[in-house]
Amino acid sequence: MLSLLIIYPGVTYVQALTAPGAATFAARTADWARQMGAGPVVNAVENWYYTRHPPANSAPNANAVPVPVGSTAPAGDLANAPAPLLTLPGGLHGEGAWAPGARTAGGQPADYTTFLRPDPAHTSVVAAVVAFDQKWTGLHLIAGTKEPGGHWPEGAQVPDALRPSLLATFNSGFKFRDTPGGFYADGQAGIPLKNGMASLVIDKSGVADVALWGRDARLTPDVAAVRQNLELVVDGxxxxxxxxxxxxGQWGSAKNQFQFTWRSGVGVDAQGRLIYVAGDQLTLTALASALSTAGAVRGMELDIHGGMVSANLFRPDIAGSSPKTLTPDMPTAPDRYLSADQRDFFAVTARAGALHAPTAAGG
Known part of the structure; x- marks a missing residue:
């Protein structure tokens, strides 16, 4: 019996470290510890660490600010860009101003990026923002090798058929043992959907909405996918x-709302744009403030902590361009999700015929 008590943790730890799919050593170790019943210990350590490393009240690091992907040339008419965002007094160069992304055939950008500082007490904190114009884009929910569990057709990565039109990939929500929400995709419920949960809902045309399940959205024949995570952080x-x-505990374990850590969230604005927000050293309140300042009428938290928050931008309209992380300091690979990943995630693609024909970089 004693030998089993010694051997079992070692075997399960090796299995956790060698399981298929992308995940950092730290993330695999934390997941294993939670699997072994040490979740409260892991939460306590995270609370101790992240709440004792507050950000500075100073200018942000340049690497926290999004860099336009590919060409820096004008991307056509910006009349449909979101309105400039309100910023803190003494706004930084480019703060709240939208930079265009991939060009459509008509010259309109399909996506835009900007940044803002959502924490007046800690002005070094930056939230990067991407707005996707859903007239030109579609969203896809793709299951990972471990989350939500089960068998799914995409192979836990961006399918080959989507790659020529791929505009972005970004992380999904908490592991399902840490959220009461559900998962629905490909005509099957991996985890049952629950009323009252914040839900990213995708219809069969690829248009996404952030909704309170049971109030704003229900499972109808037009729904293609639903990813639930915690409760809404922005409403109205x-x-x-x-x-x-x-x-x-609507938003995770006790006191994690105070952690200065990587956080991500998603929302929709009044014009139907999909808004993704991410940044380091964000508290939950700062994340919600960033989403609402970016125009979200409803918003939800996605995943948190370094290695979990991952957003990558692509320029399929520029021949030979490479993907880039949303911000230079984002601690994940820009090609994450192009190979099998343990976690479920989202992929944004251009609609059929929407993209500008690929041009040389700089054109």
Whole structure:
């Protein structure tokens, strides 16, 4: 019996470290510890570490600011760009101003990037923002090798058929043992959907919405995919009450809302654009503030911590261009999700015929 108690943890740890799919050593170790029943210990360590390393009240690091991908030439008419964002007093160069991304055949950008500083007490904190114009883009939910579990047709990576029109990939939400929400895709429920959960809902045309399940959206024949995670953090265009208290654990384990850590979130604005936000040293309140400032009328938190937050931008309209992480300091590979990954994720593609014909870099 004693030998089993010694051998079993070692065997399961090796299995965790060698399981297929992309995941960092730290993430695999933390997941293994939680699997072994040490979740409260892991949470306590994370709370201790991330709450004791507050960001500075100073200018941000340049590597926290998005860099336009590919060509820096104008990308056509910007009349359909989102309105410039409100910024803190003494706004930085480029803060709140949208940079165009991939060009459509008509010269309109399909996506835009900018940044803002959502924490007035810690002005070094930056939230990077991407806005996807859903007239030109479609969203896809792709299951990973471990999350949500089961068998799925995409092979836990961006399918070959989507790659020529791929505009972006970004992370999904918490592991399902850490959220009561569900997962639906490819005509099957990997995890049952639950009323009251924040939900990223994709219809069969690829248009996405962020909804409170049971109030704003239900499972109808037009729904192609649903990813639920925690509860809404923005509703009616404003951060919801109670974020700093997290009284019933609606937004993860107790006190994780205070952690200065990598966080990501997604929302939709009043014009139907899909808004993705990510940054380091964001508290939950700062993330919600970033989403609402970026125009989200409803928004939800996705995943948190370094190695979990991953957003990559592509320029299929520029021949030979390479993907880039949303910000230079994002600690993940720009080609993540082009090979099998343990976690479910989202891929954004251009609609059929929407893209500008590929041009040489710089053109």
């Amino acid at each position: 265009g404003r951060p919801v009450p109670g974020l700093s208290g997290n009284p019933a």
